[in-house]
Amino acid sequence: MELKFGEYRLRHFRRGDEPSIAANINDRKIERYTLNIPYPYDLKCAREWVGFNLKLYRKKQSPQLNLAIDLAGEVIGGIGLFSISGHRAELGYWLGVKHWGKGIVTAAVRTLTRHALKELKLLRVYATVLPVNKASARVLQKAGYKYEGRMVKQHLKRGKPQDALLFAKTR
Numbered sequence: 001m002e003l004k005f006g007e008y009r010l011r012h013f014r015r016g017d018e019p020s021i022a023a024n025i026n027d028r029k030i031e032r033y034t035l036n037i038p039y040p041y042d043l044k045c046a047r048e049w050v051g052f053n054l055k056l057y058r059k060k061q062s063p064q065l066n067l068a069i070d071l072a073g074e075v076i077g078g079i080g081l082f083s084i085s086g087h088r089a090e091l092g093y094w095l096g097v098k099h100w101g102k103g104i105v106t107a108a109v110r111t112l113t114r115h116a117l118k119e120l121k122l123l124r125v126y127a128t129v130l131p132v133n134k135a136s137a138r139v140l141q142k143a144g145y146k147y148e149g150r151m152v153k154q155h156l157k158r159g160k161p162q163d164a165l166l167f168a169k170t171r
């Protein structure tokens, strides 16, 4: 599958993506704001990630849909739906630091959310954001997500409880 916005594409991960994934994701600034992205993140991590997704793409009904944010063949970020269950799914994303602040992820969130609500026929897409992550909260607001509240001690990060801000877009 492929979804386009401007010069960017959302597409399946594939073999050969590993160097650009590792080059763009391997950053403390990304690890800091996310729950499941390790730092350091090396080629082995990228190989496992691509292999994991290649298996999922073959499934008829998959609980996750992870896509590369592609610029001219390079993976500069990732966006995905996970915990897909019945009528709802959770959204997650990251972008290589050198590409921050250009509106790329806001456009990617708009594009994938439209696909989720219209083509996948979901009724609800939601995302949780660490309170310190102002940029991500802003992305969701700009993409039309509504703030639903603060989930107290929702996550454990490095063994420490963390609140999460809940956002959702529904149809």
Ligand SMILES: CC(C)(COP(=O)(O)OP(=O)(O)OC[C@H]1O[C@@H](n2cnc3c(N)ncnc32)[C@H](O)[C@@H]1OP(=O)(O)O)[C@@H](O)C(=O)NCCC(=O)NCCS
Residues within 6 Å of the ligand: 029, 030, 033, 034, 092, 093, 094, 095, 096, 099, 100, 101, 102, 103, 104, 105, 106, 107, 127, 128, 129, 130, 133, 134, 135, 136, 138, 139
């Ligand atoms: C969050 C992230 C995906 C944003 O991607 P991006 O393409 O740079 O986002 P956009 O350019 O579309 O929008 C960012 C918005 O946040 C704003 N912003 C950035 N830093 C901010 C801060 N410290 N405080 C308030 N707003 C901030 C920008 O000004 C922009 O809003 P504007 O258009 O109104 O000016 C990217 O920073 C990232 O990968 N972060 C690390 C991983 C992560 O946080 N993933 C999400 C987990 S919930």
